[in-house]
Amino acid sequence: MTNAKLDILAIGNAIVDVVAPVDHAFLSRHDLHPGSMRLIDGTTAAALYAAMPPGQESSGGSAANTAAIAAMLGARAGFLGKVADDQLGTVFRHDITAVGVEFPSVPSRSGDPTASCLILVTPDGQRTMNTFLGAAIEFSAKDIDPAVIASAQIVYLEGYLFDPLEARAAFLAASHAARAANRKVALSLSDAFCVERHRAELRAFLKHVDILFANETEITSLYEVNSFEEAIEAARHDVKLAALTRSEAGSVIVHLNEAISIDAVPPSELVDSTGAGDAYAGGFLTAYTQGKSLAECGALASRAASAVLSQYGARPAPSAFA
């Protein structure tokens, strides 16, 4: 892993989050599955937004959050994704570059707005996400420059990119370019419903993956097994390295014949789980590209996740890691 200009290049949907607190009755009324992410169209987004309480807007997107956390932790990070040339696109670009992430992607000018995710946070800190992809749907293989991919030690891909068809092509192009340049490919499964939607494709894609991130529901869904232990054994067979998370029960790093248990770091207060998995990946990959041991990678991952859990939104203030 020499001569890399970047440590981590993340590729994903470029999204601005709209976060608001609701009670569980609100989720029931709108037929929303607690803790899930679903894709919605512009009309549904407008109707749900109209029903929501006042929100706070902040930059999000799973892989983008990972890049931002990695940069705050000292990694050289980049991000590729598609925003529109609008106010929320400006917010997205400002926020990710303000923490030092390179963001070379050119904005879309097709007229679709920057993607937004309506995030409903219940009193238990769980977030239920409703994503309107907007301009993010236009991210395509044309946005993948092999030279940029080759400039990073690790290309990190979010499973959500399997949703838009053009993005899936970009996803594959990026992984091939990374392989050709002898770089590593990391993948997050993103969400159990995303795994349901694309199980076969995601499993087939694992042969291109060096480092897999998933939580318990995602990995058991991927392999259609009933226990975390069975999922660990299945993952061990498919990828060289997997970091599998279990919320407050910590995580397990699976590497060859090893399974290293990592403790969770309890947050000072559980406020909002949005972005905890993204932060875990950001911490893990930062330590990994610095040549740290897998136990150290897991420890930094847990600390990063904890910082995010204790506040509203997916990205803490940069000072949280100072």
Added chain:
Amino acid sequence: MTNAKLDILAIGNAIVDVVAPVDHAFLSRHDLHPGSMRLIDGTTAAALYAAMPPGQESSGGSAANTAAIAAMLGARAGFLGKVADDQLGTVFRHDITAVGVEFPSVPSRSGDPTASCLILVTPDGQRTMNTFLGAAIEFSAKDIDPAVIASAQIVYLEGYLFDPLEARAAFLAASHAARAANRKVALSLSDAFCVERHRAELRAFLKHVDILFANETEITSLYEVNSFEEAIEAARHDVKLAALTRSEAGSVIVHLNEAISIDAVPPSELVDSTGAGDAYAGGFLTAYTQGKSLAECGALASRAASAVLSQYGARPAPSAFA
């Protein structure tokens, strides 16, 4: 005060806040006076935004915050102010109507964006505000419908409206319409620098004011006196009712020969002082329009301010007052 459709109609600049934490060195580097509000043009706003850390966007505007807090506390509230037909204008409209505030103002279509305020919060919880008025500058006397003014028990005006010339005309039109309909006029002095800019006009305007809100620096600046006590006596001479705040030292309600001391309610944690004065006015006026005693008005005002101080941004979740 009979037959009013609304309890409180607030008129002010319609602004979306961009809040970010900075240290005092950042303020020095950018020649910013801690705790003040200054007006900036679009170019300066873009340059300051580029230098700022990632932000959180949420609806603001001083009088708009007061209307939102009043609505959350159960008042029938309305707001008049000018947004653009853009994404931040949509955010502003959503957030204020989501808490039950009527917002009949039509958006501007001139091309200027919705006003934004870059709010820099230092570790002591103090906020330094940089306002780009954008579309808010177009609010004019044409936006004042006397029938709407007459529909509210109290018209609440923010001193900041003295900055844009057209808004100043709207301000005067609103106060005349309120007087003609035998409604009460409340005024917030907004900011000590705003008082500096418009001292003579604001003092002349007090003859139209029934209820004055100001903090210690604003009221001593208005009267160019050295002590809070002198300011109290001067205010007693000019207005029938004044609520004068002193941060953690509480507030004094000045009414005829009385001066009622109100304790501050210490926040659980002092996070961000943005909007504390706005919330105080919202709490006060809500109790006032319910016919409560002045001591009760002050107590609700202090509780509302405390709820805002303990969190980021000018408006707490509606559940904060549930």
